[in-house]
Amino acid sequence: MKIVKVCILGAGTLGSRVALQAALSGYQVSVYDIKQEALDSSVKVMQKILRQLIKLNQIQDQSALEIVHKITFTLDPLEAVYDADIINESVLEDIDTKEKVWKLFGSLAPEKTLFTTNTSYLLPSLFAEISGRPEKFCAFHFHDVFYSKIVDIMPHPGTDPKMIPMLEDFGKSLHQVPVLVKKENPGYIFNSMLMAFIGAAGRLLTSEVASIEDIDKSWMVNFNMPMGPFGILDNVGLDTAWHVTRKMPDRSSQAFAGLLKQYIDKGKLGEKSGEGFYKYPNPAFREINFIR
């Protein structure tokens, strides 16, 4: 089966990025959302990314800006899914919303259409049955598309194994590195490791072993990285980190969730609110003397 048309459900940040990469990779693309504002905003997000890619010399051809006009943006589910070979769903990370969407598109999509979800922490088995075609249902999870070019392929127990090499090829054609999550695992591969190391950083802080700055310095210098765990948390958003951390039952995760909540209650959500563990736009860890 050859993929020609890609249907993106949800015109948020990630959906817009996947749609844009699909269009740049030569696919026909439709983007569906329930709000016209979301579609309008998606166009702007794509144009902004294109300008960045041109500036970074990742795109040489100025006419690439025109690519956005080839994408169909629509509020009409039937138009969106018409003749689609694959759906990639990036709607709100909420079980009820995703159930509704998959019930609707399960009834409307052509028989050939493969169903994939971009869910961050929910599992594909939650939606496979309601979509009406569990054997064609799989998680296909992008990270950032243009910077972190990993795509997780995570089948549920009922996914047809033939779907996996197809998604691997499709992922590569989108200039991603496909990785296989052989069993359903919340957080796929990377987030499991990320949360473990962030949790250890939280434990060092809440048990007063070291300061935010010294923990970040240790990570940055040893791994030659531009930020440490608390810089990363500011980037991810303290609210997002809290949602994940508070569900972990162990005492040190609970202590760290409590600390995150104190920041959140003060409106310190990280980079997006102007302050988290550091103050933005010029956080201390980016200063030249931080690790000198």
Place this chain on the structure above:
Amino acid sequence: MKIVKVCILGAGTLGSRVALQAALSGYQVSVYDIKQEALDSSVKVMQKILRQLIKLNQIQDQSALEIVHKITFTLDPLEAVYDADIINESVLEDIDTKEKVWKLFGSLAPEKTLFTTNTSYLLPSLFAEISGRPEKFCAFHFHDVFYSKIVDIMPHPGTDPKMIPMLEDFGKSLHQVPVLVKKENPGYIFNSMLMAFIGAAGRLLTSEVASIEDIDKSWMVNFNMPMGPFGILDNVGLDTAWHVTRKMPDRSSQAFAGLLKQYIDKGKLGEKSGEGFYKYPNPAFREINFIR
């Protein structure tokens, strides 16, 4: 108090590197070991590092090669510690050995000498009393000296707080980034985070969620790093990782320790034995197509 003379105990890899950096930074340096072969080997290690640093343009002056001749290498404890302002101990990571060394040097060192240990996982409070001067005893832990320029300062409860700013200044003078470990913590700061993320990687592997390669790819691509957890383990040594992991009581650490033991029993210790999770000298993760 001004530090002029630095006494290094133990002429192994780390001791040699600390001694060399101290000499390059303008200090008088003595290196003590119980074996002449260790001292001879230390000279060669230092010359090799110097040639690398010159090649990497981190040292411009060819005469730097002469610096090794200014270092005193000795089997005589009294000569080693004569007039020393500070000792940094890097002998075998073994309680009995370190106790013996600290008992000896505690009785021989001038009254002014500060005592520091470079122990990796043991705690300074284990040796502070036996040294005879607990208030002048502190962990001062280097990582790699020339590449990972972090030095952990970890006092035990009896360390004189005045020692901390002195060690901070001394660390900076050695071109390191000093970080303070406010409470004794095995693994200081970085190793606590490293072992947490390595443990998560081990859990993903032993529970058959993903392959060695896909776990490493996820880390390398998302963090733009030259190796992932299993590449790092090959570099650290599977035997070293096993010694740490097997002491952790939780079930997933035990499962991972069991897997590491299987590799070790086959002689696969990592890069140093020619094979670990990858085969050397050309491991798959360094191939250009690994993350393409």
